[in-house]
Amino acid sequence: MAPGAGRDEIEALIVQMARLPGLGPRSARRAVLHLLRRREGQMAPLAAALAHVAETARDCPLCGNIAVGVTPGAPCALCTDPARATGEICVVEDVADLWAMERGGAFKGRYHVLGGTLSALDAIGPEELGIPRLLDRVASEQVREVILALNATVEGQTTAHYIAEALEGSGASVTSLAQGVPIGGELDYLDDGTISAALRARRAL
Amino acid sequence: MAPGAGRDEIEALIVQMARLPGLGPRSARRAVLHLLRRREGQMAPLAAALAHVAETARDCPLCGNIAVGVTPGAPCALCTDPARATGEICVVEDVADLWAMERGGAFKGRYHVLGGTLSALDAIGPEELGIPRLLDRVASEQVREVILALNATVEGQTTAHYIAEALEGSGASVTSLAQGVPIGGELDYLDDGTISAALRARRAL
Ligand SMILES: [Zn+2]
Ligand SMILES: [Zn+2]
Numbered sequence: 001m002a003p004g005a006g007r008d009e010i011e012a013l014i015v016q017m018a019r020l021p022g023l024g025p026r027s028a029r030r031a032v033l034h035l036l037r038r039r040e041g042q043m044a045p046l047a048a049a050l051a052h053v054a055e056t057a058r059d060c061p062l063c064g065n066i067a068v069g070v071t072p073g074a075p076c077a078l079c080t081d082p083a084r085a086t087g088e089i090c091v092v093e094d095v096a097d098l099w100a101m102e103r104g105g106a107f108k109g110r111y112h113v114l115g116g117t118l119s120a121l122d123a124i125g126p127e128e129l130g131i132p133r134l135l136d137r138v139a140s141e142q143v144r145e146v147i148l149a150l151n152a153t154v155e156g157q158t159t160a161h162y163i164a165e166a167l168e169g170s171g172a173s174v175t176s177l178a179q180g181v182p183i184g185g186e187l188d189y190l191d192d193g194t195i196s197a198a199l200r201a202r203r204a205l
Numbered sequence: 206m207a208p209g210a211g212r213d214e215i216e217a218l219i220v221q222m223a224r225l226p227g228l229g230p231r232s233a234r235r236a237v238l239h240l241l242r243r244r245e246g247q248m249a250p251l252a253a254a255l256a257h258v259a260e261t262a263r264d265c266p267l268c269g270n271i272a273v274g275v276t277p278g279a280p281c282a283l284c285t286d287p288a289r290a291t292g293e294i295c296v297v298e299d300v301a302d303l304w305a306m307e308r309g310g311a312f313k314g315r316y317h318v319l320g321g322t323l324s325a326l327d328a329i330g331p332e333e334l335g336i337p338r339l340l341d342r343v344a345s346e347q348v349r350e351v352i353l354a355l356n357a358t359v360e361g362q363t364t365a366h367y368i369a370e371a372l373e374g375s376g377a378s379v380t381s382l383a384q385g386v387p388i389g390g391e392l393d394y395l396d397d398g399t400i401s402a403a404l405r406a407r408r409a410l
Contacts, residue, residue, distance in 0.1 A: 009273045010262070013254045019247065020236040027227035030393075033301050034226050035255070036262055036271045042224065043259035049218045050252035054244045057215070066241045068214045096238050188235075 010036070062137070064113030064130060066095050078111060085109040087144040089137065091163060093117055093151055096188045101149060104195035109147075112137065117155035118162055131163060138170050147202060148176040151186045175202040215241070267342070269318030269335060271300050283316060290314040292349040294342065296368060298322055298356055301393045306354060309400035314352075317342065322360035323367055336368060343375050352407060353381040356391050380407040 010032065018028035035043040056068045060076035067076040078084065088109030092098050098111050114129040126132060138146060146167055150156035164174045177198040187195065215237065223233035240248040261273045265281035272281040283289065293314030297303050303316050319334040331337060343351060351372055355361035369379045382403040 009254070009258060010271075013258055016247070016251050016254055021239050022228060022232035022235060029301070029304070030227060031225040033304075036258070036300070039259045039262055042221070043255055046218075046221050047252050047255035047259055049214070049221055050240070050248055050255065053214060053218055053241070054248035054252055057241055057244055066215075095241070096234070099234070099238075 063111045064095070064115060065098055065111060083108075086141055088147065089134070089141070089143050089145075090147045090149050091134065092149050092187070093156060093159075094188070097149065097151075100187050100190065100192075100195060101199075104192045104199065106196040106199045107147070109145075110141070114150075114159070117150070117153075117159040119155065126162070126166070129159070131166060134163070135166060135170065138167060138172050143170075143172045146172050146174050147199070148174065149187065149199075150176070153186070177202055268316045269300070269320060270303055270316060288313075291346055293352065294339070294346070294348050294350075295352045295354050296339065297354050298361060298364075299393070302354060302356075305393050305395065305397075305400060306404075309397045309404065311401040311404045312352070314350075315346070319355075319364070322355070322358075322364040324360065331367070331371070334364070336371060339368070340371060340375065343372060343377050348375075348377045351377050351379050352404070353379065354404075355381070358391070382407055 014025070014028045014032050017023055017031055018025045020028070023031065035046065053068055057066050058068075058070050058072055058076075059066055060070070060079060061073060062075040062079045065076045065078055067078075070076050074080075085108055088107075089112050090101060090107050090109060091112045091114060092101065093114050093116060095113055098113055101107050101111075112130070112134050114131070116124055116129060118124060118126070118129065134146075137143065146163070148160040148163060150160045160176055167174050177195075219230070219233045219237050222228055222236055223230045225233070228236065240251065258273055262271050263273075263275050263277055263281075264271055265275070265284060266278060267280040267284045270281045270283055272283075275281050279285075290313055293312075294317050295303075295306060295312050295314060296317045296319060297306065298319050298321060300318055303318055306312050306316075317335070317339050319336070321329055321334060323329060323331070323334065339351075342348065351368070353365040353368060355365045365381055372379050382400075
């Protein structure tokens, strides 16, 4: 479009939107146009919500969850909620998986978010995944059970076996989600009932 | 998630994102998580860009284009660019179609954005589409040619015929995009070359 038409700023916004997963250049353009037609009702509120969350979200130093409205440096509400059992830790690859577990609603203990899986290729070792920190927590929080809720992929299962071995002799039993997780399936794509069933039918590794 | 976990604000943001076309609840969650992991690098800049455009974008009072960086109440840069021909007006249904025409790059005149098509069912008549304003422009801007670049849908073509009839006796010739627009096709989904070819092969109605 003509220079000075103000298209540059709209175009730049479309480019930013197109970087989101699930949106390509065309759908980003449609989304921006949708917002341009609803500037007061949708675009400004979305901008405010994004700014607020970007500014106030924090990584929990204990479990790795991302939460809003927590004092900087303090653990998240999941880590400090007295109604949640302290003797159980559910290990997940990703914050998305923690959200999926919480939607299932069956687990009432604490979490540990790895932030990925072991990968020699990408130089992701136990340190990068906070596994030493997990071992510390198992000891200091008197954890009786560590539930490995990792994806049923080769990487997820390799990581699960590494953690199970590392926890040998810790006194905690190590279990994993079982029934209902399909081979190759990713937790975040399962329905909530399937996750709950898999949690109830968990088995010792 | 537990009350006070700050999930409410993240959940509210996901709901807002899920209202965008092309994003459902699941992809909105993935997009928000993607942003939560890139709070400084992507989330805050996106929030700022959205806020800036929401605040400064204006509907052009002349052509109906949406543009940023224009004095409130003043016509957009496409309407005031002296390098663009004043004797030709391209009529489009939608700002997205204007963008598609501009990406084609073949048209160097002015625009008129209808904002929809005639629809008895939805009570959208000529007034709602700014057709009287278009007739005024054709007279006052000494327009020689009105190019109807409407979608090749029943609604688009009905609206095109209505405008062609309304312009009879105005002295302007009325043409429409021809070759290359497939039956039932929508402009915004065509590649840029197709639009340019259709413009070059335009025919008198
Ligand atoms: Zn936490
Ligand atoms: Zn204009």
